Amino acid sequence: MTSELSYSHGTSDTALLGDTIGANLDRAVAAWPDREALVDVQSGRRWTYAEFAADVDRLARALLASGVAKGDRVGIWAVNCAEWVLVQYATARIGAIMVNINPAYRTHEVEYVLKQAGISLLFASVRHKTSDYRAMVEQVSGNCPRLTRTVYIGDPSWDALIARGTPEHDAELRLRAAELSCDDPINIQYTSGTTGFPKGATLSHHNILNNGYFVGELVAYSEQDRICIPVPFYHCFGMVMGNLAATSHGACMVIPAPSFDPRATLDAVQQERCTSLYGVPTMFIAELNLPDFADHDLSTLRTGIMAGSPCPVEVMKRVVAEMHMAEVAICYGMTETSPVSLQTRMDDDLEHRTGTVGRVLPHIEVKIVDPATGVTQPRGAAGELCTRGYSVMLGYWEEPGKTAEAIDPGRWMHTGDLATMREDGYVEIVGRIKDMIIRGGENVYPREIEEFLYGHPKIRDVQVVGVPHEKYGEEVLACVIPLDAADPLTLDDLRAFCEGRLAHYKIPSRLQILESFPMTVSGKVRKVELRQTYGA
Template identity: 70%
Template sequence: MTTPEALSYSSGTSQTPLLGDTIGDNLARTVARYGDRDALVDVPSGRRWTYRELDAAVDELARGLLGRGIAAGDRVGIWSPNCAEWTLLQYATAKVGAVLVNVNPAYRSHELAYVVKQSGMRMLVSAIAHKTSDYRGMVEEVRGDCPELGEVVYIGEGSWQDLVGAGSSVGPEALAARMAGLGADDPINIQYTSGTTGFPKGATLSHHNILNNGMFVGELVGYTEADRVCLPVPFYHCFGMVMGNLAATSHGACMVIPAPSFDPAATLKAVEAERCTSLYGVPTMFIAELGLADFGSYDLSSLRTGIMAGSPCPVEVMKRVIAEMHMSEVAICYGMTETSPVSTMTRVDDDLARRTETVGRVMPHLEVKVVDPVTGRTVPRREPGELCTRGYSVMLGYWEQADKTAEAIDAARWMHTGDLATMDDAGYLSIVGRIKDMVIRGGENVYPREIEEFLYTHPAIADVQVIGVPDAKYGEELMAWVVMKPGHDPLTAEGVREFCSGQLAHYKIPRYVHVVDGFPMTVTGKIRKVEMRAQAVEILGLQDAAGVRHA
């Protein structure tokens, strides 16, 4: 019989209480304490704000929203790469109680139309264009089919100034009255998850969800008013707007925007110029920064911490970030949009092994458990199962999709992540894959993450992803997609087999190797293994095997 102590369950105790206020009230307290300190730096435009100036700009925009008739609970969309206006709107909508709808900058017109309609969006604030995206053209294409969308505002054009100016007839007392009527449990944000099948679902988050999660992320990396946080990660995702912006503003730290979208050189230039103490990124971002030909010329000595998250963090990359980027206190965070987002996190005083081989332990005021995906029972420590989270961070639900909400959150309010994890005796968690990614080869359960971590130690491999592909004999076989380091010849399957021989069990050695320049991924840096599998069937000519049914 398994004793309770040996089960994969952990809860986060804390001497720091949860915040019970709204985002607007929390910002007001920060402004009162740190009004003259830097709050926001938009490096591309050269603009900067102190906390007092930021609050004044947010209030001006918030009164503009009131002047345009935006009511508490109305949905206001933002469709733009990172810029100062994104941040201003984030806090202005929070102050008036509007629900900010984050629209993925990579969306095209049919996806835009879906989220506008599904959220019931009244106003959309949009960039004009970015890279290959003609936002104005796509808005005009769908607007006729979206009758609820009453107003579109374009950043950098007169319509933005008109929105700001609409507040000239709205006094500060009207904004104060609106703020006084808001509650911490009100919905304040809809983030559409980048689902691999079907239309995305709108994870609906409250002030309480995201303010507390941002605050505790900042607490665990030791933020104070002296910190300057470089944010190359997208604001439209929790990584940018919660772990970045809200972690900073809840501690009086400064938010630094290095570029509209990720640019490795611009990121390191911003760190150097603004003397940033913290840098965020998904692993592929850190790999790109470390891979710059002139990486050694940047002065990164101001860095002490940062966050690597969004997808599994390769051990070898983490070690280089600590050693070569001066980020001795860098943390790994794990979570999902539906949990605001962070559920587990490494700590500053964790040893190197825990900060490179685990995703940390449960966050304060949250619970985690690892369960058998079939029975739902909590599994013993060190056994793999589905990771579940419960507590203040769990979303209110998917916007107007009660059926989808019930599939993700069970009757006891546990959020089921779909991730496979193990918990060690000290409560540290390791993600071993997605339930959907687990490969069953000839009856053996194979977790691609384990093989990827081993292949990262190959001297010629810069990045690697392992997937399962159809096989007539074994049901599934393993295929490694490999990005080579500069100056190395492409690896062959035989070369990978020789490297793995004697190190991995035979059934864990990839049968196929495919050398690529990069992986298909979402804008947040999550690898799209579903797309990789579909491509692999074509590349390897496995259509017949894909049609074979297995018990």
């Protein structure tokens, strides 16, 4: 008898949305004009759906008056703020392609994106922390001939742009909306490659609107929900799973701060009576470890989304018990798939929420294949996770060769992640193909070791990487943030904890004690940097 294959598809009685983002927003405004749509906590500004749509249209008219055509690329290089959201929906209204630029980029990187995407109009923050965006734009603009205008948020240039749009442009706005297809490209997001320059994943209305909608459906969003979004808008987590999930259900978007701040996040949940909270595990860990965590009233929370990396069991237990997030979901995805392909369900048990990344979303297919042959694996066998459906990007912007490397002729997106599918269809991520450690011919999956080491009483957080070894090819390095810096564990402590419980080749042979991990802006640990820094 042959084993069932590692293939699953999301059947659903709920139809895909055929709307553009603008048309979908119009539906929300018609249904809930007086409900709150957006709250920017730091500035104290609030919008009902009717007010939000009016400001979106005001900006859309200004873009039309400035000559922005359908398909033109409009960049946004900014931290989280209300204007970011207005730009997202206004560009969608007129069929311009919004290009998200990572706020952490410096001149070399931003110049590449401005040129590669052919950005003609750029919205930017003035400054944030150590980033002087105006100075950096002035430094690179001479090398970007397509860039004709930069508008700074919170600066007179923003007001000057808005003033260009008048009610006389309403007819043009209606005509432009009528020309748009839900399959038009609407967004370019640059994936943070570990080698070479990032690639611009090009996404349509259909890609991201439906993904936001179905992520919201699986956590039962309605117009009663208020979603605290401390994750960055420049990433799919913020602008799709956050903003589009909210507006497609009439829920409220709550921006706690320009960038992640654990105290500001919990203050916003309490003040705004949020029902949902987003974050990567390291964000939840930072919130739970606040000295005054217990002083915050989080009783309004019921759900939220944790994504970006696996959630340790002990962290999930605290999120459910102490943050009241009994219906929290784990999501798995990638920018190229708009982003979510797999998600846990509200009634899943603790083991499924920490041991898996859920099961396939409605209207999407997933399979696990042998990376060498492309043949679908039997359930339980490790292989590369692939996904297909409405969510797969249109391609990498002006890079057909790179697109063909990622999306095969059958339209399957190859994720580069190693995974297994259980008999019940739930998927476990066992690592990145490139992160897998091969020690003396044995395949070692860092995720398994990390999950085990989280159980050590002296470990707050841990990342496992492979580093070069003369005899075995690679050896296992554990990078540990101790629970108490004054009482860090030793390599002997660590190895004693593992002896008899992990196979000998999985036991770390090296230990590095750290105060923090190098992170991307979206909250993922930069393992490549750990390998480079401590692999010598």
